[in-house]
Amino acid sequence: MFKPIPVATLSAWRALYTQNTDLPTVSESAGISLELLKNFIAAAEKDCPGVTGLRVYFVRYPLENDLSYLQKVGNKPVSQLSLAFVPVKDNNPGSFGGVDFPMPDDPSQILTLAVCAPEGPQWDESTGLCPPKCVW
Numbered sequence: 001m002f003k004p005i006p007v008a009t010l011s012a013w014r015a016l017y018t019q020n021t022d023l024p025t026v027s028e029s030a031g032i033s034l035e036l037l038k039n040f041i042a043a044a045e046k047d048c049p050g051v052t053g054l055r056v057y058f059v060r061y062p063l064e065n066d067l068s069y070l071q072k073v074g075n076k077p078v079s080q081l082s083l084a085f086v087p088v089k090d091n092n093p094g095s096f097g098g099v100d101f102p103m104p105d106d107p108s109q110i111l112t113l114a115v116c117a118p119e120g121p122q123w124d125e126s127t128g129l130c131p132p133k134c135v136w
Contacts, residue, residue, distance in 0.1 A: 001126065002040045002085075002113035004047075004103050010086065010110055013059035013117075016078050020060060023074040027081040029130045030115045036126040040113045044087035047111055048101045053091030055100060057084045061118050069133055070116045082129060085113040 044051045063072045063079040071080045087110075088098035103109040115127040 002036070002043065002111065004106070004109035005112045005114075007100075007102060007108055007110050010057070010059075010084060010112055013061055013084060013114075014057050016060035016062065017058045017081065020074075020076060020078055023060075023076065023078065025081050026071060026073055026131060027129050028134075030083050031128045031130070032113070032115065033126040036113070040085065040111075044101075044111055047103060048087045048089070049104070050089055051087040051101055053088040053093075053098055055086050055088045055098065057086070058082075059084045059114070061116075063118060066132075067118060070118055070129065071132055079116075079118070080129060080131075082117070083115045084117075086110050 041054070044054070059082050061070070061079040061082065062077060063070060064077050066072050070082070072078070073080050087101040089101045091098040100110060103111060113127075116129050
């Protein structure tokens with residue numbers, strides 16, 4: 001699912017990825033339903049006037065134990081590699097520049113579509129990671 005989350009939460013998820021590059025990348029693919037992606041884009045256009053693109057971050061979530069839709073990897077309490085989408089303003093397709101677009105009414109929040117997040121935007125059947133969910 002997607003919803004505004006604290007920018008600090010997104011930063012923590014990103015840091016779990018960038019600070020754990022020694023962990024294996026067990027994720028072979030990620031999936032998002034077309035309906036969810038369209039709804040996210042529509043919400044970004046509505047809630048973030050002037051949005052010009054989307055950024056896709058590689059993230060890992062804090063995770064103590066495997067879930068039916070998300071695996072813990074290595075000997076650290078972190079998840080397999082996942083993705084988080086956020087709206088961007090001032091997008092420059094040539095350089096992939098741009099600025100993450102926080103919520104206009106609360107800059108400490110950012111609209112986020114997080115694939116298989118165990119916190120924040122809760123997981124539902126609209127996103128998946130392979131493994132463990134390799135057959136949709």
